[in-house]
Amino acid sequence: MEVTLRVFRYNTETGRTKPSFDSWTLTDVDPTDRVLDLLEFVKGYHDGTLSFRRSCAHGVCGSDAMRINGRNYLACKVLVRDLNSTTITVEPIMGLKVMKDLIVDMEPFFESYRSVLPYMINDEVPADGKERLQSEAQRERFDDTTKCILCAACTTSCPSFWGDGKYVGPATIVNAHRFIFDSRDQAAGERLEILNEQGGVWRCRTAFNCTEACPREIHITQAIAEVKQAINTGKVD
Amino acid sequence: MTTLISSLRTTLAGYINYRGREGHYSFLLHRLTGLGTLLFLAIHIVDTATVYWIPELYDHAIAIYRLPIFLVGEIGLVFAVIYHGVNGLRIIYQDMVNPASWTIARQRRAARWTLILSVIIWLPAALIMLNTLLAHL
Numbered sequence: 001m002e003v004t005l006r007v008f009r010y011n012t013e014t015g016r017t018k019p020s021f022d023s024w025t026l027t028d029v030d031p032t033d034r035v036l037d038l039l040e041f042v043k044g045y046h047d048g049t050l051s052f053r054r055s056c057a058h059g060v061c062g063s064d065a066m067r068i069n070g071r072n073y074l075a076c077k078v079l080v081r082d083l084n085s086t087t088i089t090v091e092p093i094m095g096l097k098v099m100k101d102l103i104v105d106m107e108p109f110f111e112s113y114r115s116v117l118p119y120m121i122n123d124e125v126p127a128d129g130k131e132r133l134q135s136e137a138q139r140e141r142f143d144d145t146t147k148c149i150l151c152a153a154c155t156t157s158c159p160s161f162w163g164d165g166k167y168v169g170p171a172t173i174v175n176a177h178r179f180i181f182d183s184r185d186q187a188a189g190e191r192l193e194i195l196n197e198q199g200g201v202w203r204c205r206t207a208f209n210c211t212e213a214c215p216r217e218i219h220i221t222q223a224i225a226e227v228k229q230a231i232n233t234g235k236v237d
Numbered sequence: 238m239t240t241l242i243s244s245l246r247t248t249l250a251g252y253i254n255y256r257g258r259e260g261h262y263s264f265l266l267h268r269l270t271g272l273g274t275l276l277f278l279a280i281h282i283v284d285t286a287t288v289y290w291i292p293e294l295y296d297h298a299i300a301i302y303r304l305p306i307f308l309v310g311e312i313g314l315v316f317a318v319i320y321h322g323v324n325g326l327r328i329i330y331q332d333m334v335n336p337a338s339w340t341i342a343r344q345r346r347a348a349r350w351t352l353i354l355s356v357i358i359w360l361p362a363a364l365i366m367l368n369t370l371l372a373h374l
Contacts, residue, residue: 067255069256070254070255070256071255071257094247094250094251094255095247095251157255157257159248159251159252159255159261159264162244162247162248162251163244163245163247163248164244165240165244205264205267205268206260206264206328206331206332206339207257207260207261207263207264208257208258208259208260208261208264208339208344208348209255209257209258209260209261211339211341211344212257212258212260212261212341219339219340221339221344222336222337222339222340225331225332225333225336225339226336228333229333229336232333
């Protein structure tokens with residue numbers, strides 16, 4: 001099949017300081033090709049200056065979140081046939097500063113992520129001196145939010161994040177949830193306090209774009225609601 | 238100031254260009270109906286206040302409200318209040334009572350049903366108001 005690929009371009013190094021689009025007509029595209037394959041083809045055979053992030057190319061590293069035909073996806077996970085269109089428009093994710101073509105400055109995203117202490121905090125020595133035991137039910141409680149790959153597809157699809165860069169965003173809350181509801185962790189109160197601040201969970205307007213955009217199918221809006229409940233009740237169970 | 242303008246631009250571009258699903262459009266409608274109702278309330282408080290301060294202006298304001306275009310606006314206002322209320326109840330239920338209902342399938346269904354229910358509640362009032370409007374013409 002033939003596909004027209006339109007890609008957002010912005011590159012201060014080459015003087016393309018005004019955002020614009022470049023188009024390529026690609027023939028011999030297989031419907032099961034991924035959008036990342038098309039970008040790689042353009043970079044390899046048409047324009048080597050085209051810049052985008054990719055690493056594993058298999059939906060694990062979370063490097064290639066992009067806005068494809070107006071919606072956030074991982075370019076390595078979305079197939080051409082899934083887009084139901086012969087014109088594919090690829091743009092950078094929204095709400096983060098564009099550095100070059102499809103590459104955005106992820107630092108504010110990771111700064112927000114770090115703000116909720118996304119690591120196990122427990123200074124006590126385990127009862128047997130070796131390991132902290134956990135039941136299957138206790139592990140299941142936060143299983144869903146362990147799946148996050150920090151691709152930012154959720155955060156940059158969120159209307160609250162577009163409007164207020166101080167909002168920590170869905171990905172940060174998901175990663176806080178992962179530790180707040182972990183029975184082995186002891187810093188849930190501290191994290192809930194952070195998320196109860198102005199830029200915390202209450203900025204969520206339940207637009208649900210995050211859950212729809214998540215390539216890992218995490219129930220993000222549910223996780224945010226559970227954190228809100230934990231703040232309201234003071235209970236983590 | 239530049240940051241404010243920049244984030245306002247991103248927000249509006251996102252509202253319009255991001256191709257979200259039911260949740261995105263229900264969020265937009267919720268925001269529009271909320272802002273519409275707030276705008277009406279603000280104007281209404283000001284015009285009611287003129288009863289005390291400048292009575293002749295109040296009569297003038299009421300005369301403006303009776304213009305057909307404002308009567309049409311009132312029909313829209315009733316929809317705004319109903320949708321904002323019904324959707325607000327849906328969000329309260331899903332977010333505060335039953336977070337497990339925030340699955341893609343259930344959320345899409347709930348958003349669609351909220352719109353349908355709002356229209357069903359709004360229609361009788363809209364028909365009565367339309368009847369009044371036609372009688373005024």
